[in-house]
Amino acid sequence: MADINLTVNGRTVSGTCEDRTLLVQFIRENLGLTGTHVGCDTSQCGACVVHIDGKAVKSCTMLAAQADGAEVLTIEGLASGGELHPMQAAFREHHGLQCGFCTPGMIMTAVDMVRRHGGQLDEKTVRHELEGNICRCTGYHNIVKAILAAAEEMGAGAKVAAE
Amino acid sequence: MYATTYHRPKSIEEAGQLASEEAMYLSGGQTLLPTMKQRLAAPESLIDLRHIDELKGISVEGRKVRIGAATTHFEVASSDALAKVCPGLCHLASLVGDPAVRHMGTIGGSIANNDPAADYPAGLLGLGATIITNQRSLSADAFFTGLFETALEEGELVTAVEFEAPEKAGYAKFRNPASRYAITGVFVARLGDGSVRVAVTGSGADGVFRHSGMEEALAGNFAAEAIDGTTVDAGALMSDLHASAEYRANLVKVMAKRAVQDAR
Ligand SMILES: Cc1cc2nc3c(=O)[nH]c(=O)nc-3n(C[C@H](O)[C@H](O)[C@H](O)COP(=O)(O)OP(=O)(O)OC[C@H]3O[C@@H](n4cnc5c(N)ncnc54)[C@H](O)[C@@H]3O)c2cc1C
Ligand code: FES
Ligand code: FES
Numbered sequence: 001m002a003d004i005n006l007t008v009n010g011r012t013v014s015g016t017c018e019d020r021t022l023l024v025q026f027i028r029e030n031l032g033l034t035g036t037h038v039g040c041d042t043s044q045c046g047a048c049v050v051h052i053d054g055k056a057v058k059s060c061t062m063l064a065a066q067a068d069g070a071e072v073l074t075i076e077g078l079a080s081g082g083e084l085h086p087m088q089a090a091f092r093e094h095h096g097l098q099c100g101f102c103t104p105g106m107i108m109t110a111v112d113m114v115r116r117h118g119g120q121l122d123e124k125t126v127r128h129e130l131e132g133n134i135c136r137c138t139g140y141h142n143i144v145k146a147i148l149a150a151a152e153e154m155g156a157g158a159k160v161a162a163e
Numbered sequence: 164m165y166a167t168t169y170h171r172p173k174s175i176e177e178a179g180q181l182a183s184e185e186a187m188y189l190s191g192g193q194t195l196l197p198t199m200k201q202r203l204a205a206p207e208s209l210i211d212l213r214h215i216d217e218l219k220g221i222s223v224e225g226r227k228v229r230i231g232a233a234t235t236h237f238e239v240a241s242s243d244a245l246a247k248v249c250p251g252l253c254h255l256a257s258l259v260g261d262p263a264v265r266h267m268g269t270i271g272g273s274i275a276n277n278d279p280a281a282d283y284p285a286g287l288l289g290l291g292a293t294i295i296t297n298q299r300s301l302s303a304d305a306f307f308t309g310l311f312e313t314a315l316e317e318g319e320l321v322t323a324v325e326f327e328a329p330e331k332a333g334y335a336k337f338r339n340p341a342s343r344y345a346i347t348g349v350f351v352a353r354l355g356d357g358s359v360r361v362a363v364t365g366s367g368a369d370g371v372f373r374h375s376g377m378e379e380a381l382a383g384n385f386a387a388e389a390i391d392g393t394t395v396d397a398g399a400l401m402s403d404l405h406a407s408a409e410y411r412a413n414l415v416k417v418m419a420k421r422a423v424q425d426a427r
Contacts, residue, residue, distance in 0.1 A: 002169060019169040019209075022196075043197045044342070046263065055237075055266040061196050062267065065169040066189070066211055112262065131343060132261025 002065040008033070009077025019065050024048045026064035027074060035075040035104050039134070046133030049105040049112075050074045056112035058132070075104035078111070087111050087150040096146035098137035109133050110147045114154050121151040164196075165205040171214050175322055179297050181210045182318030188212055190233055190272035193264050218271070218322060221245055226328040226355070232271025232321045236260070239270060250427050251332030255286045255350065258336050260343050271321040274306070277313050277370060279401070280344035284371040286334065289350030289362035292326035310370045329354050331385075333426030335418040337365075339405055346406050347414035351377075351422040353385055361419060366400045366411040377419055387420035 002021070005014045008031060015030045027033050027050070038060055039047030048060040051073040078085040087107050090096065097103045113129050114121065126144050135143060170186075172178040178188070185207035189195055198204040212218055218233035223244040230239065239245065239256035246253045259265055259273075259282050273283040274294065287294070288303045297320040306314050315321070332352040336345050345365030352360050359381040361374045376393040383389065395415045400408040 018166065020164045020167050020199075022164075022200075041197075041200055043193065043264070046261070049263055052266075056263045057266050058263045060200075061193055061263075063169060063189075063192070063196070063209075065171075066192065066213065068171075109262065129262050132263050 002068065004030075004064050004068050006067060006069070007071045009072070009074060017064050019063065021064045022060055023050070023062045023064045023067050023072075024059040026067075027059060027072070030064075033074050033076050037101055037104055039101060039105075044132070044134065045102070046105040046109060047102050049108040049133070051108060051112060054115070056109050073108075075108060078107065085111070086153045087114070087147070090146040090150035090153070091143070094142050094146040094149060096138065096143045102133060102135040102137075106130070106133050106135065106143055110143075110150065113147065114151045117151070119151055119155045121148060123148065164199045165202060167199070167206055168208040169211065170208060171211045174215060175217055175297055175320065178210050178212060178215060178320060179318065181208070182320070183208075184317060186210055186318075188272075188275070188320060190275075191235065191264075191268035192272075193260065193268035194272060194276050194278070212269075212271070212320075223248055223328075227325070228328055229323055229325045230270055231323050233269050234271075236265035236268050236270070236273075237262070240265060248328035249290075249326075249332060251329075251334050251350070251352070251425075252286050252290070254425075255282050255334040255336075258282060258334070258338070270324060274324070275313060275315060275321050277307055277309075277311055278344070279310050279367065279370040280339075280342075280346070280348075280365045282334070282336065282345060282348055282364060285345075285348050285350040285362040285364035287324055287326070288371055288373060289334075289352045289360050290326040290329060290332065291352075291354065291360055292324050294321060295323040295325060296321050304373075307371050312370070327355060331426040333422040333424070335421035335425060337414050337418055347411055347418050349415060349418040349422045351381065351419060351426055353381070353426070358382055359385065363415055363419075366415055368399055368401050368408075372399075374415070374419070381423065385423065385426075387423045390416055390420050390423070 037047035039045035043061045187206035189209040219231045236256045236259045294306045329352040336348040348364040361377040380389040395412040397408040397412040402408040
């Protein structure tokens, strides 16, 4: 068994699980944070993306034990108070979701993308960097639109601020 | 996934001591964990390499490059020091999988796995790199021995790769749009002594291979049209649901030309 200590969405949490427990299972089942989804068993869909120490990672392809000691940000940690994160607001505004299953992973991937590129995102880059996130509903157009809009709003300062 | 026991060593030595027939090294986990989830691998224990500082980082001294085995694809893709001497390898790393995979996956894991459609085997074979392990040094030519096969002995740990920065190098990849692995990828490098190396991934029936005909043609004239006169034997290539051997034979030439055109 593994003792896991993490900072999740700014809160210190701990728990015990089997060594083989995936981080996504730990987040959903031990911590009850079910915003992070599982959409495949081949590490390809991106529904499970969270940030580990500030970087987007597929939580279905990491053991909870590997993450021990790390800082984890999940979709639940993005909004502050009652206010949506600009990326969440942009997905709503631009109809970047239909069923919503892929949305948590899309948004976590998108926030990571803006962090790395700042306000200098263009459509080609967004599409290239969404390759690890699959959506069965939207056809991606509005997702791309939402990310570009949020990137602009979050501004060129985003990259610097995150570093 | 079957039960396993997780270890987190802090040094190469400690990792080596934990190695056994039933244990496997866990680097980025971007290949091993999906394989374990499908129960195609069931190691009794996992030796995590992500917390061993001596396995990480990129150093560039003059033209000499050293990349630690646990350095991620993202770190290679975004290294300014490496981009100054070998941007072709940064470009290759930026084409591996997707951003989340690049944040975790490592160069050591990629070459130890030697997937016939992986990118790094072509890069390192094309650069004529040296693979350093906790026991010895091997040339890339000796390291990659077949489909998912390498010269690594049981428990042997890749610690770093080293190479002389080439004069120019380029990588062109025709990706499978679903998996993002290479249906064909070609890495071309012109080395400091004027010789040229051409390494092909995604196509060979025995995994990554060098194409001597193209190497000779490009050594005489480092230009895309030099490839026109060369032939690629479809008999030595893979056929699968993604592409026939004949189609791949054509792709090898097309990707080689693009790699030459893009070489920097
Ligand atoms: C969705 C997806 C898309 C991908 N697309 C691509 C792609 O386009 N191109 C590509 O090349 N790859 C691709 N990959 C694979 C990815 O690059 C992996 O990171 C890589 O193949 C393995 O590296 P790793 O660090 O994750 O190794 P792990 O999965 O941790 O290990 C792989 C194997 O190597 C062994 N090993 C690891 N490190 C060492 C070491 N230092 N010494 C000895 N043995 C070691 C392990 O025991 C295991 O057998 C993709 C993966 C996914 C999930
Ligand atoms: S659930 Fe993680 S990639 Fe699909
Ligand atoms: S909105 Fe349904 S999967 Fe993306």
